[in-house]
Amino acid sequence: MLFKDIEITPLERFEIPTKEEHLKNIEDESVRELCSHCIKQLEDMGVKIQPIRGAWFSIWLKGKRFMYLGCKKKFFVAEIQKPDGTWTERIRIFHKADWDKTFNEYIKGIIEA
Numbered sequence: 001m002l003f004k005d006i007e008i009t010p011l012e013r014f015e016i017p018t019k020e021e022h023l024k025n026i027e028d029e030s031v032r033e034l035c036s037h038c039i040k041q042l043e044d045m046g047v048k049i050q051p052i053r054g055a056w057f058s059i060w061l062k063g064k065r066f067m068y069l070g071c072k073k074k075f076f077v078a079e080i081q082k083p084d085g086t087w088t089e090r091i092r093i094f095h096k097a098d099w100d101k102t103f104n105e106y107i108k109g110i111i112e113a
Contacts, residue, residue, distance in 0.1 A: 014053070019049065019051055022051050022056070022057065022071050025071040026073065031076065038076075038099050039069070046061065047060065048061070049069075056071075061111060067079065075092045078090070078102055
């Protein structure tokens with residue numbers, strides 16, 4: 001049996017930004033506060049919010065990812081897995097009314113199921 005030495009370079013390590021660092025991507029202070037409030041609302045309902053690469057959060061309930069939330073400069077976006085397994089398009093959220101509509105239309109039913 002012949003063996004050949006090979007050189008393995010270590011994988012590049014990257015740091016996942018914190019929740020607060022993600023939120024800093026939102027330049028509009030009122031939108032940043034709204035996003036922070038929405039995240040807290042979900043956490044208070046037992047949802048796990050996990051920062052991931054970029055300006056995104058992976059959002060889990062009962063061990064299953066059902067949503068992504070991304071922080072943009074002037075708004076934040078949500079992509080939500082519907083009960084049939086398909087995903088929504090990116091939903092832009094600028095105001096509380098946008099969040100309330102998105103929450104009531106897509107998220108509430110998932111959490112209450």
